[in-house]
Amino acid sequence: MQQGTAAHPDHDRAESETIGVAAYTRVSTAEQRHRYGIPVQRQAIQAYVERHSTWHLVEYRQDDGASGSTDSRPGFDALIEDIAAGQVQRVVVHRLDRLGRTEAAIWRCVWQIEDAGAQVECCVEPLGDPGIERWLTIDRLAREVEADYRRIVTRTQSGRQLKAVAGGWPGGPAPYGYRLAGKGTFGSVLEVDPAEAGVVALIADLLTEGRRSLKEVTTELNGRGVRTRSGRQWTPSNLSRRLGSGTFLGEAVFRRTDRQWGGHCTSVDGDGRPVHGESVSLALPPILTVDQVQAVGEALAAMSRPRRNPIAEYPLTGRIRGRCGLPYVGGLRGKDGLRTYRCSGMQGTRSCGCVFLPAAHAEEQMAERVNGVLASMPAGSRPGAPTSAAAMRLVRHGARVTLLDRLTAERRQDLQEARGTTAPVHLAAAAVRQIESDLGTLGRIAAHARDWLHELEAEILRDAPLLTVLASLTPDMRVLPPREQRRLVELLDVRVEVADPTFRYREGTTCLTTRWHQRTGELIPPDPSDAQWDRVEVLLRSWFPAHHFRSPLDLRAALTGMLHRLRSGILWSELPTRFGDRVNVRVRQRVWLESGVWEAITRLLNEEGRGTPVFRRPLPPLLIRTALDAEQVA
Known part of the structure; x- marks a missing residue:
């Protein structure tokens, strides 16, 4: 049978030529606590490399506290760049689970390393030479890794579920106003924290009796010297998060399904039900009375409004700095709905003195600067030009999927021949079982390969508008939607400063x-x-x-x-x-x-067409920099 896979990186090398080796190590937070750390992996890798006379360990790349369920991590991404630069031909890991904790993550890491020009080796178990036998070995080990990972997840989640059902606290920080009694034991429960409970009662009074806004409440809290649990000043955003916790809802819910955003949310199935166990309502020791809880809920409902300033609509959020040095954030001005950028330092008890910027002004100046920088460069030398890494990965991986399809077709033909052979029955049956097993393995690998192919294709489609602008003879980023403008701003590392820190708008409101x-x-x-x-x-x-x-x-x-x-x-x-x-x-x-x-x-x-634009008050001059140019005042 044909042994189809990527060419061995060393086939064109002389026997005595030194092979550059990179050691890749990874630990998660849980493993660090159990002392399965970086030094243990490094020692094993170094001993493994020393057994190969032509191998030379050129670098260590590591990811500390990185999840094994993803295929993109800082240390791993840097490793891929080193391989592409020709510095590394072998990547050695202690165990295959250092690449990932799921089959999909492991395969994607292996394929990224192969496409960059290197080969993965494992200290614990040899993976074999390039070919289908190597694929079968990686598939077997990857399945074992994921099965072990699933057992750990199931055991951990089952324990948390049992603890919640029994009335204990299942894990994580206690809601504001409470603390853990018996922390670290199976019977740990929540109890009222007297100091924080007083703050909870004060917040409830300010919200319900004074009918104050969140900003007014935080100003009052900070004015009284009240601080958050971490010792910081209160802001409307962190107060809003506290108000959404179990403290002000009257109960805490383990495995909430109504909050499916951010990095910490309950895993749900296709029907929206929790994967690892049913939701559990946990009664909390009361801090507020039932009437107070209801009154707080009514006050919050009266002031609630949908979020109006997602970051994607403000491409310069976090990219502007004023006189105080804090970043600006985008949002709508309450009195007239004007899109603006305001310094985040203005959320405290006192204004930081930075002026606001009309979003249209800042974005227009930024676009003119970026367009000028791009137009001054040859299209082929611009960052992210159409010959991007994603496009090259798509080409290589598309060839891999085609190869998998061809190998699958060949094995099916082998299966037909084995079933029709005149060999002894027990030999024919063994051959059929082996071929069927190979087909199952190829099917699993092909499924992972097609999933990644679809993601690469989606990435190329997503990049198409941005790449069109970058390849244009007259680039104009203003044709891009705000989300794509944001990506270009990050790609070029655009930074904006208010050039005149003494600038002040003229007094008075616009009629x-x-x-x-x-x-x-x-x-x-x-x-x-x-x-x-x-x-x-x-x-x-x-x-x-x-x-x-x-x-x-x-x-x-x-x-x-x-x-x-x-x-x-x-x-x-x-x-x-x-x-x-x-x-x-x-x-x-x-x-x-x-x-x-x-x-x-x-x-x-105006019928004669001799009108002039309405007067616009002067706007602050902006200093705009990119990673490609020297500073320039817009």
Whole structure:
């Protein structure tokens, strides 16, 4: 039978040529506690390498506390880069479970190492030369690793389930307001923590009696010197998390199925039911009365609102720094819904002094800078160009899947021949069993290979818009949706600073008419000519009753003053008296805007196309850097 797999990395090497070897080690947190650590693995690998005269140990790569259920880890990713650079031809692990704790994770690590140009070796059990026998060995060991992992998970989860059903605390930190009694024993339970219980009662009073917002509650707590469990100041975000815990819900739920986000959530099946056991409600020693719990719930419901600032909609979140050095985060301004970036230092009890940035301004300046940097580079030398690692992995892995399909077809043909052979019955039966076993193994490997192939294809499709921009002769990142812009920002390591830390916005709020022009893009027309004013006056008289024109205010002069203020950006208090009484002019403009006649007036006066943009107050200058250029003030 044909032995199909990737070529052996050493076939083209001379017998005496030194082979570069990398030692890969990994431990999880649980294993560190049980003293199965990095030194043990290193000693075994070093002894194994020393038994091969042509092998030379060139480096150690390790992942501390890394999960074995994933195939991407910092140490492993660096190892792949070293292999691709030609520094390593062999990767040695103590046991195969150091690559992963599931079949899929192990195979993907093996394939990534092979595609980069090296081969995996195991200290405990030889994997064999390249070929189907090697695949059969890896499959057997990988199945043993996953079976062992599943037994550990089942045993651990069953113990936690039994403990929860018995009324004990199943594990993890105690909810705020409680502490563990009998920690580390099977009978550990929650008891009220007197110090934290007083804070819980205070929070409940502030929420229910004062009907305060979360920000107001945190300001009050910090003002009284109350700190969180970790000793930090309260913020609306950490208070919100505490309010969602069992303390303020009246009970704790083990294996919650209504919170399926983040890295720590209950595993559920296709029907949404917990995989490792049913949900268990744990009664908590009361801190609040039933009425207080209900009142807190009502107060939270009254102030709840959906999250409005996901990071994907704000590509520069975390990338901007102000005078205090803390990162800016994106969000909507409450009073007018404007997309902005604000310094995270403003969430404390006092403002840090950093100015907010309109998101459109910051993102436009960033886009211009990034587009200029990319346009100055040849398309082939830009980061993440179409010849990406993902595309190369897809090509190599696609060939592997084709090879697996061919080997499977050959084994099926062998099976047909074995069933029709004239050999003795016991020999034919043994051959059939072996071929059927090989087919089962190839089927499992092919299933894992196709799953990874689909993920690689999805990655290429996901990257297509970004790669199109990077390959363009005139790149423009503004055509990308915010999520893809965020990826490009991270790829280029874009960093933004407020160039003038002393910059301050002008006092006063933007008037409604200015906001309307900014939102609609309607230009400010020139002052009306005599003929145009006659038409405007007819329009006004068709819109308003006669008493609207009995005011001593000269409406033509007032209109001219309104246009002058919108063009120049002066404050109402700075409006020259030649345009009429400032208060009356301001009131008349608001009436015209609210009635809708202002839109009709501006369109009439803009018929000749000589309008100018509405005044926009100066915005802070930004210092924009990327990993590809020197700093430049936008």
